[in-house]
Amino acid sequence: MIIGAMNDPKKNVAEEVALFGEMGFDYFELTIEAPGAHPDKLMREKKAIQDVLSSYNFGVLAHMPWYFSVAHPYPSIQEAISKEFCRAFDVAAEFGAKKATLHSEFLPSGIQERQVHTAKTIETIRKLHKEAEARGIELLVENFNASSFSIKDFKQLFSEVDMGMTFDVGHAFTSDGEGMENYLAQFRKRVKHVHLHDNDRRTDQHLPLGAGKVDVARVVKEIRAFYDGTITLEVHSQDRDYLRISREKLEILWYGKKKFEENKEYLQPEAKKN
Ligand SMILES: [Zn+2]
Structure with missing residues (x-):
């Protein structure tokens, strides 16, 4: 398992990379999102960002704006958004990302017939999956909630794409999340990346672990029983120390306290002298 963190798109990307690098994260999940991480801005600052990424030996995973529609009721608007998705894939490829995550629709599903909403989502994702693939990127779809795209809808998507x-x-x-067990019972073999954060089991709060x-x-x-890949701590607290604390909690739970201490000693031998 390797642990990553995601930039706050309102902040300077190079500074975000350095912050996570100093905290000892293993990779960087780049959300390609205005204003701080707009595709044009990322391309302008590419050299500076890549220098910081390589100084911490960071690989990059890409994340698409969560509010980009995949089932917009107006075809011309969906077309424009899909173009922006492709531009983000271009930038993701420039930064060496091999995987990109996109959310299911965030607009309320009630504004169009449910079947239409689901069919449009699948159609857009099918196209974007191909577009990403053409750029050497594996597109992954992220669960949001049942109103947006339910387990039943995911089943239909995966039967087609x-x-x-x-x-x-x-x-x-x-x-409205349908529960971890229900997802994993159906899709554990499809899981290629994990986002981890805490909440009150009601609303989506992105709290520290x-x-x-x-x-x-x-x-x-549960996760450790079948998965050993990337886990991004999507903790959106203003005080970024909570990212470091969440990281330690995850490592201790994953490896056990003893192994966690041994790993720390191996990775940061100078810490022992202090
Ligand atoms: Zn997420």
């Missing part, structure tokens, strides 16, 4: 998913633990635990009501120890046990 052979693709992986980003399993978002926090989203699964919201009141242990600050909400999600049983993180149980989550780690």
Whole structure:
């Protein structure tokens, strides 16, 4: 398992990379999102960002704006958004990303017939999956909630498009999230990336691990039983120290306290002298 963190798109990307590098994260999940991480800005600052990324030996995963529609009721608007998705894939490829995550629709599903909403989502994702693939990127779809795209909808999507998913633990635990076990019972083989954060088991709060009501120890046990890949801590607290604390909690739960201490000693031998 390797642990990453995601930039706040309102902040300077190079500074975000340096912050996570100093905290000892293993990779960087780049959300390609205005204003701080707009595609044009990322391309202008490419050299500076890449220098910081390589100084921390960071690989990059890409994340698309969560509010970009995939089932917009106006075809011309969806077309424009899909073009922006492709521009983000271009930039993701420039930064060496091999995987990109996109959310299901965030607009309320009630504005069009449910079947239409689902069919449009699948159609857009099918196209974008191909576009990403053409750029050497594996597109992953992330669970949000049942109103947006339910387990039943995911089943339909995966029967039509052979693709992986980003399993978002926090989203699964919201009141409209359908539960971790239900997702994993169906899609554990599709999980190629994980987002982890805490909440009150009602709303999507992106809290530090242990600050909400999600049983993180149980989550780690479940995930660890079948998965050993990238886990991004999507903790959106203003005080970024909570990212570091969440990282330590995850490592201790994953490896056990003893192994965690040994790993730390191996990776940061100078820390022992102090
Ligand atoms: Zn997420």
